[in-house]
Amino acid sequence: MRLIDEQFLETPFYGVRQMARHLRNEGHAVNDKRVRRLMRLMGLMPIYQKPNTSKPAKGHKRYPYLLRGLRVERPNQVWCADITYLPMRRGFLYLVAIMDWHTRKVLAWRLSNTMEAEFCVEALTEAIQRFGLPEIMNTDQGSQFTSFAWTDPLRRAGVRISMDGKGCYLDNIFIERLWRTLKYECVYLHAWETGSEARAGLRNWIDFYNRKRPHSAHGGQPPAVVYWQRNPTIQPDQQELRVAWKAPDPVQGSGSTSSFVVRGGRMPPAVVYCNQIETDQQRQRVA
Numbered sequence: 001m002r003l004i005d006e007q008f009l010e011t012p013f014y015g016v017r018q019m020a021r022h023l024r025n026e027g028h029a030v031n032d033k034r035v036r037r038l039m040r041l042m043g044l045m046p047i048y049q050k051p052n053t054s055k056p057a058k059g060h061k062r063y064p065y066l067l068r069g070l071r072v073e074r075p076n077q078v079w080c081a082d083i084t085y086l087p088m089r090r091g092f093l094y095l096v097a098i099m100d101w102h103t104r105k106v107l108a109w110r111l112s113n114t115m116e117a118e119f120c121v122e123a124l125t126e127a128i129q130r131f132g133l134p135e136i137m138n139t140d141q142g143s144q145f146t147s148f149a150w151t152d153p154l155r156r157a158g159v160r161i162s163m164d165g166k167g168c169y170l171d172n173i174f175i176e177r178l179w180r181t182l183k184y185e186c187v188y189l190h191a192w193e194t195g196s197e198a199r200a201g202l203r204n205w206i207d208f209y210n211r212k213r214p215h216s217a218h219g220g221q222p223p224a225v226v227y228w229q230r231n232p233t234i235q236p237d238q239q240e241l242r243v244a245w246k247a248p249d250p251v252q253g254s255g256s257t258s259s260f261v262v263r264g265g266r267m268p269p270a271v272v273y274c275n276q277i278e279t280d281q282q283r284q285r286v287a
Contacts, residue, residue: 001038001041001042001085001087001092002087002188003023003026003028004019004023004035004038004039004042005042005085005087005183006183006188007019007022007023008039016032016035016036016039017032019035019039020032020034020035023035042085042092043083043084043085043094043115043142060143060146060147060148061146061151062141062146062163063151063161063162063163064162064163065138065162065163065164065165066136066138066160066162067101067136067138067162072101072102073102074102074230074231075100075102075103075105075227075230075231076100076131076132076133076134076135076231077101077102077134077135077136078100078101078102078134078135078136078137078138078162079098079099079100079101079107079127079134079136079137079138080098080099080101080137080138080139080172080174080175081096081097081098081099081120081123081124081137081138081139081145081175082096082097082139082140082172082175082176082179083095083096083115083120083142083144084179084182084183086111086183086187086198087187088191088192088193088198089191089192089193090193091113093111093112093113093195093198094111094112094113094114094115094119095109095110095111095202096109096110096112096119096120096123096144097109097123097175097178098123098124098127099174099175099178100131100134100223100227101138101174102230103218103223103224103226103227103230104174104178104215104217104218104223105210105223105224105226105227106178106206106209106210106223107126107127107130107131108123108124108126108127108130109123109202109206110122110123110126111195111198111199111202113195115143115144116144117143117144117145117147117149117150118149120144120145120150121149121150121153124137124150124154128157133157133158133159134159135159135160136159136160136161136162137154137159137160137161137162138162138163138164138172139162139163139164139172140163140164140172141163141164145163146163178209181209182202182205182206182209185205186201186202186205209222209223210222210223210224211224211225
């Protein structure tokens with residue numbers, strides 16, 4: 001699986017047959033059926049257009065792509081999210097990241113051993129808690145991002161939802177480049193045994209990427225530096241300047257404490273969003 005993942009970074013247009021031919025040319029005894037199963041398990045699809053490559057789950061709504069021709073000129077104007085496969089010494093994990101489109105700063109991330117929507121929603125909730133709401137959220141048409149758990153709170157918070165076209169690899173190009181950089185500079189240099197090792201390694205690299213690694217898009221400045229310089233509405237480390245507020249608990253009928261930034265004594269939309277997420281999750285547990 002690691003060999004497939006490495007080659008896919010180099011040739012994202014390889015389908016099952018081309019990937020199988022490449023592996024056989026490298027001396028690996030594999031057939032098309034095995035390669036198809038592994039690529040499906042890893043969530044890899046070639047970039048060329050073909051039927052149903054990014055089909056959402058049955059009943060899920062698809063949204064139009066809103067970024068074509070749009071000038072993204074400031075932080076929090078557009079966020080993007082995506083999921084990638086991470087090889088381990090034994091097995092693999094899935095990683096989701098939320099990125100600010102303009103500055104390339106990674107706002108939040110989560111690891112999971114399944115492709116369910118829950119870990120994506122957790123990452124999104126953390127990003128909103130710490131950095132406020134985006135104007136537009138862009139993703140692919142994967143079932144995690146077309147799910148009600150992902151789209152409904154965004155719509156209720158007034159965030160415009162944008163989705164890549166089917167098979168349009170370049171529609172979410174910046175986070176695809178993040179995956180390539182992450183894997184070559186971090187993942188492939190280690191052979192993590194456990195999820196906790198992977199989480200610690202990713203935390204260190206993402207902190208390095210955000211705060212110290214020069215980025216070519218910003219004249220060599222790290223993404224976090226550009227984010228704070230160009231976003232005067234919030235201050236660095238604002239997540240530490242918190243107040244507790246009470247959200248009604250549908251299970252016990254009492255308040256549950258969460259921490260958010262409140263400006264001017266008024267609950268901002270980001271707090272409303274997180275309140276909705278927490279309440280929905282509690283209702284699901286009761287059901």
